[in-house]
Amino acid sequence: MSTSTSLVIICLHEKEVDFELVPVDLFAGEQKQPHFLAKNPFGQVPVLEDGDLTLFESRAISAYIAEKFKETGYDLLRHQNLQEAALVKVWMEVESQQFHPAIAPIVYQFYVVPLKGVSPDQAIIDDNLEKLGKVLDIYEARLSSTKYLAGDFYSLADLHHLPYTCYLMKTTAASVINERPHVKAWWEDISSRPVSKKAAEGMTFGEKCTLKIKALLL
Amino acid sequence: MAAPVKVYGPTLSTAVSRVLACLIEKDVDFQLIPINMSKGEHKKPDFIKMQPFGQVPAFQDESISLFESRAICRYICDKYADKGNKELYGTNPLAKASIDQWLEAEGQSFNPPSGALVFQLAFAPRMKIPQDEGLIKQNQEKLGKVLDVYEKRLGESRFLAGDEFSLADLSHLPNTQYLVAGTDRGELFTSRKNVGRWWSEISSRESWKKVVQMQKSG
Numbered sequence: 001m002s003t004s005t006s007l008v009i010i011c012l013h014e015k016e017v018d019f020e021l022v023p024v025d026l027f028a029g030e031q032k033q034p035h036f037l038a039k040n041p042f043g044q045v046p047v048l049e050d051g052d053l054t055l056f057e058s059r060a061i062s063a064y065i066a067e068k069f070k071e072t073g074y075d076l077l078r079h080q081n082l083q084e085a086a087l088v089k090v091w092m093e094v095e096s097q098q099f100h101p102a103i104a105p106i107v108y109q110f111y112v113v114p115l116k117g118v119s120p121d122q123a124i125i126d127d128n129l130e131k132l133g134k135v136l137d138i139y140e141a142r143l144s145s146t147k148y149l150a151g152d153f154y155s156l157a158d159l160h161h162l163p164y165t166c167y168l169m170k171t172t173a174a175s176v177i178n179e180r181p182h183v184k185a186w187w188e189d190i191s192s193r194p195v196s197k198k199a200a201e202g203m204t205f206g207e208k209c210t211l212k213i214k215a216l217l218l
Numbered sequence: 219m220a221a222p223v224k225v226y227g228p229t230l231s232t233a234v235s236r237v238l239a240c241l242i243e244k245d246v247d248f249q250l251i252p253i254n255m256s257k258g259e260h261k262k263p264d265f266i267k268m269q270p271f272g273q274v275p276a277f278q279d280e281s282i283s284l285f286e287s288r289a290i291c292r293y294i295c296d297k298y299a300d301k302g303n304k305e306l307y308g309t310n311p312l313a314k315a316s317i318d319q320w321l322e323a324e325g326q327s328f329n330p331p332s333g334a335l336v337f338q339l340a341f342a343p344r345m346k347i348p349q350d351e352g353l354i355k356q357n358q359e360k361l362g363k364v365l366d367v368y369e370k371r372l373g374e375s376r377f378l379a380g381d382e383f384s385l386a387d388l389s390h391l392p393n394t395q396y397l398v399a400g401t402d403r404g405e406l407f408t409s410r411k412n413v414g415r416w417w418s419e420i421s422s423r424e425s426w427k428k429v430v431q432m433q434k435s436g
Contacts, residue, residue, distance in 0.1 A: 093286035
């Protein structure tokens with residue numbers, strides 16, 4: 001299951017939104033075929049279809065879902081409090097611009113590279129673990145004053161960290177999380193939410209990924 | 219009358235100029251507080267309190283203290299929805315979703331290679347850091363592929379998210395300005411007909427001209 005697709009699925013579940021999952025065969029390169037490129041010209045998954053709207057980029061999709069269904073399920077965006085909502089936006093960008101660039105290459109080396117019959121490149125792993133460590137030092141300081149990233153409330157900012165970290169925790173690189181007590185406690189908390197646990201069960205790399213989502217409205 | 223918002227950072231910073239462009243488009247009064255990065259002001263404790271990653275910009279709107287330029291821009295557009303350019307972040311959820319989609323594409327696909335090129339070609343020489351030819355070549359190729367997608371999109375649509383200039387287009391201004399006006403790689407943009415047309419249009423907006431003027435005199 002692709003990390004980006006898992007992200008959207010977790011968000012849909014937290015918002016209690018019904019959806020239909022449509023398979024896209026990544027290993028057969030379906031995402032680069034014209035019919036898919038018409039939906040996402042970057043040839044990546046997932047894509048959301050909701051009525052006339054077609055949307056790509058998992059973070060844009062999750063923000064759209066959280067906003068549209070703000071009155072149902074868990075309050076991921078804190079839309080009723082300007083200050084809290086602003087901090088959710090800040091830490092969502094931190095995940096996007098600081099956390100993701102460091103963790104993605106590590107997960108790629110551990111999970112994707114072996115599928116091509118190549119050994120993981122330890123230099124790339126070490127280099128990015130150092131970068132990720134520096135980012136997590138800042139998270140450690142932050143999480144010693146607030147329970148979650150944007151404040152004392154779970155939000156979309158924390159949720160965005162779930163898929164990649166879930167994969168990281170199954171490798172020897174898990175120490176980067178476990179060595180930092182507040183980060184570790186935060187991870188244990190957000191990954192033990194019922195929706196997070198259910199999503200983790202579906203996250204086994206290498207299987208044919210289901211990637212295009214149609215959201216059906218109630 | 220509310221106090222002007224505060225932006226901390228040098229005008230030459232791409233991320234700072236992203237926020238300034240947004241503030242000017244939204245007609246929001248601001249006070250720019252310069253941060254001297256060559257003297258390490260961005261790593262001092264007072265600044266780190268506002269921006270724990272020690273990067274620019276930092277932003278304050280009365281009691282709300284934010285960082286990450288794209289989060290700041292989204293906040294400005296939400297809080298000051300009725301000021302200045304009302305279309306900047308869309309006036310309905312579908313328009314907003316499309317803008318978020320292309321803002322994510324900028325952050326995830328455009329920014330890494332273009333940002334690396336800006337650093338290598340515009341900043342490294344000034345900082346007397348040796349250029350890395352391998353990185354330049356690699357990122358030029360990556361950026362070329364992204365611009366091929368933009369070329370197709372901008373043949374179908376006047377701006378990235380639709381018929382109106384939006385935050386998604388604005389977010390591309392800082393890096394592109396450096397590459398087109400400050401390096402010899404501008405042809406990456408100008409040799410592509412639709413991208414060239416789009417660049418010409420977005421860079422001649424009054425708001426961006428003001429930011430460029432601030433960069434020249436700052």
